[in-house]
Amino acid sequence: MNTHQIQKPYLLMIGDMDDPGNAKTAFGLRDWAAEACIGQFRFTEKAVDLDLPDMTPGLAAVAGAKTLIVGIAPPGGQLPETWHAFLEGALKAGLDLAAGLHQRLSTIPALAECATALGRKIHDVRHYDARLAVGSGIRRAGKRLLTVGTDCALGKKYAALAIAKAMTAEGMKADFRATGQTGILISGQGIAVDAVVADFISGAAEALSPANEPDHWDIIEGQGSLFHPAYAGVSLGLLHGSQPDALVLCHDPSRKSLDSFPHMPVPRLEDAIAAHLSAARLTSPGVRFVGISLNTSAMTDEAAGETLAKSQACLKLPCVDPMRTGVDPIVEELKTFG
Amino acid sequence: MNTHQIQKPYLLMIGDMDDPGNAKTAFGLRDWAAEACIGQFRFTEKAVDLDLPDMTPGLAAVAGAKTLIVGIAPPGGQLPETWHAFLEGALKAGLDLAAGLHQRLSTIPALAECATALGRKIHDVRHYDARLAVGSGIRRAGKRLLTVGTDCALGKKYAALAIAKAMTAEGMKADFRATGQTGILISGQGIAVDAVVADFISGAAEALSPANEPDHWDIIEGQGSLFHPAYAGVSLGLLHGSQPDALVLCHDPSRKSLDSFPHMPVPRLEDAIAAHLSAARLTSPGVRFVGISLNTSAMTDEAAGETLAKSQACLKLPCVDPMRTGVDPIVEELKTFG
Numbered sequence: 177m178n179t180h181q182i183q184k185p186y187l188l189m190i191g192d193m194d195d196p197g198n199a200k201t202a203f204g205l206r207d208w209a210a211e212a213c214i215g216q217f218r219f220t221e222k223a224v225d226l227d228l229p230d231m232t233p234g235l236a237a238v239a240g241a242k243t244l245i246v247g248i249a250p251p252g253g254q255l256p257e258t259w260h261a262f263l264e265g266a267l268k269a270g271l272d273l274a275a276g277l278h279q280r281l282s283t284i285p286a287l288a289e290c291a292t293a294l295g296r297k298i299h300d301v302r303h304y305d306a307r308l309a310v311g312s313g314i315r316r317a318g319k320r321l322l323t324v325g326t327d328c329a330l331g332k333k334y335a336a337l338a339i340a341k342a343m344t345a346e347g348m349k350a351d352f353r354a355t356g357q358t359g360i361l362i363s364g365q366g367i368a369v370d371a372v373v374a375d376f377i378s379g380a381a382e383a384l385s386p387a388n389e390p391d392h393w394d395i396i397e398g399q400g401s402l403f404h405p406a407y408a409g410v411s412l413g414l415l416h417g418s419q420p421d422a423l424v425l426c427h428d429p430s431r432k433s434l435d436s437f438p439h440m441p442v443p444r445l446e447d448a449i450a451a452h453l454s455a456a457r458l459t460s461p462g463v464r465f466v467g468i469s470l471n472t473s474a475m476t477d478e479a480a481g482e483t484l485a486k487s488q489a490c491l492k493l494p495c496v497d498p499m500r501t502g503v504d505p506i507v508e509e510l511k512t513f514g
Numbered sequence: 515m516n517t518h519q520i521q522k523p524y525l526l527m528i529g530d531m532d533d534p535g536n537a538k539t540a541f542g543l544r545d546w547a548a549e550a551c552i553g554q555f556r557f558t559e560k561a562v563d564l565d566l567p568d569m570t571p572g573l574a575a576v577a578g579a580k581t582l583i584v585g586i587a588p589p590g591g592q593l594p595e596t597w598h599a600f601l602e603g604a605l606k607a608g609l610d611l612a613a614g615l616h617q618r619l620s621t622i623p624a625l626a627e628c629a630t631a632l633g634r635k636i637h638d639v640r641h642y643d644a645r646l647a648v649g650s651g652i653r654r655a656g657k658r659l660l661t662v663g664t665d666c667a668l669g670k671k672y673a674a675l676a677i678a679k680a681m682t683a684e685g686m687k688a689d690f691r692a693t694g695q696t697g698i699l700i701s702g703q704g705i706a707v708d709a710v711v712a713d714f715i716s717g718a719a720e721a722l723s724p725a726n727e728p729d730h731w732d733i734i735e736g737q738g739s740l741f742h743p744a745y746a747g748v749s750l751g752l753l754h755g756s757q758p759d760a761l762v763l764c765h766d767p768s769r770k771s772l773d774s775f776p777h778m779p780v781p782r783l784e785d786a787i788a789a790h791l792s793a794a795r796l797t798s799p800g801v802r803f804v805g806i807s808l809n810t811s812a813m814t815d816e817a818a819g820e821t822l823a824k825s826q827a828c829l830k831l832p833c834v835d836p837m838r839t840g841v842d843p844i845v846e847e848l849k850t851f852g
Contacts, residue, residue, distance in 0.1 A: 370712050
């Protein structure tokens with residue numbers, strides 16, 4: 177498969193980062209790829225604690241780790257220079273490296289040279305340089321679900337992860353397909369679709385959810401929003417390339433305008449549903465929505481329950497909050513597909 | 515302005531290319547940037563003849579040329595190695611270089627070194643590496659028209675060029691804004707929007723049609739089609755970033771399926787109009803169509819006339835073929851904008 181392929185298990189590098197807000201990648205990995213995280217690598221006890229065993233790269237390699245993940249997002253996107261020697265040490269200890277930073281580890285000369293000399297891999301998962309084909313739009317086998325949204329950063333990745341996990345637990349064939357850097361580190365593979373050359377957005381989506389068995393589901397992480405003035409092109413290419421049989425609309429009821437775009441209103445759910453179906457039918461004529469995933473994290477239990485019930489009655493679709501209610505009603509809906 | 519900026523006038527390099535089909539770029543420049551083309555540079559009289567004075571780079575520089583344009587598209591996209599020395603000679607004669615090839619002239623070491631040493635520029639207009647901002651969606655001053663299409667390669671560039679030319683001839687303030695390689699060479703500036711990183715499509719469109727005087731029109735070359743399974747993401751990002759006040763729908767009535775995508779039907783014009791208006795309103799609530807541009811090149815005069823009349827009656831919009839009827843009815847429509 178023509179995507180990043182990162183070997184598990186992982187050692188999560190925290191270094192000296194003491195602000196948990198900058199260690200979201202590490203927390204996401206611990207929560208969603210727990211079985212793949214065998215330890216944390218910290219320079220000091222004051223650093224963020226993931227509640228994983230502390231290990232050096234050397235010990236982690238002995239314990240079976242294959243890849244060191246840079247688990248933090250430094251302010252400014254540049255890794256502190258003091259980390260370079262530790263990363264080189266990890267390569268020498270036998271580990272590959274992976275990071276989701278704007279700065280590419282592979283452009284740090286000492287790391288690039290060491291990796292080449294030792295035959296190790298460096299995965300800069302926010303970037304994608306390998307060759308892609310343009311999208312074809314030709315129907316392919318297997319089933320696909322895509323999470324879409326009324327905005328960025330409101331739970332499309334979590335909804336997809338939760339659905340894939342619940343399906344697997346039920347014995348259904350399902351794979352999470354990652355389209356952004358954290359998702360790629362969690363699943364160990366994928367393509368950051370917003371980082372490919374524009375001509376290849378839908379081609380990238382086709383490459384990361386290839387033809388599969390008729391009863392196999394790819395659960396694809398959505399990106400951006402069709403209603404976003406900056407990112408709608410990415411969202412549309414991903415929608416066309418994914419050829420989804422099923423869509424889940426992700427929404428944050430507390431948001432009135434787009435995140436960081438106060439001049440842009442959040443669309444109505446009915447309008448978002450209609451627009452997505454209309455666009456998705458180009459490559460998947462039978463597509464339908466199977467649920468709504470609300471991010472009610474800013475609400476009380478009572479308010480959340482009311483909002484979910486009201487949305488469900490209005491939209492006549494299962495409404496869930498993956499973190500609060502789970503996603504079983506959506507999984508039940510998926511079982512009705514032939 | 516954060517786009518390619520190519521100095522005119524041009525010397526068009528044909529070299530030894532004897533197949534006119536591979537010299538479309540040169541013919542496009544001769545037809546649409548005639549005042550900027552002061553000569554052609556051919557190795558032999560058997561090469562394609564643009565009916566321009568034959569000149570060497572040295573003579574062209576004396577005659578005032580500023581840039582040598584590679585006017586051919588070699589089979590395979592790679593320039594013959596025998597051309598490298600001639601291109602280096604052009605740099606030494608005082609000319610910048612520009613090309614719209616997949617292969618970058620700037621990655622040919624001898625050319626890159628020579629250009630750096632002499633302070634000359636190399637424009638690989640199919641590529642765009644400079645820094646862009648993501649789209650903001652904030653309304654900006656000035657008026658903008660975008661040509662959109664039911665498919666690729668059916669006349670969006672020619673329609674935009676013809677409209678900009680006719681407006682200028684009428685004394686209106688209008689600039690053609692190029693979004694593809696041939697358009698960039700014609701206008702001397704622009705960004706190939708399908709070559710930017712996907713996150714920056716609408717940001718690129720905002721950069722190439724910046725705020726302007728209230729009665730100034732940017733006439734923006736469209737790309738791809740909202741109904742294309744490979745390129746719709748580019749088309750949507752360009753639509754949102756352009757914030758068009760006016761749209762022109764380009765269509766080839768003889769095409770039943772998308773070019774090179776026989777499994778994908780061409781959309782109905784009514785559906786294409788509705789889909790574009792719905793998407794464009796996100797950043798330009800007052801947007802409307804001002805005309806239809808039909809490519810009737812495969813038809814007899816009589817059939818073309820009938821088709822234009824029928825479409826105009828059906829769609830209640832001015833219908834033209836820029837090559838056959840001119841675009842005056844569209845320009846008249848634009849005069850009605852406040």
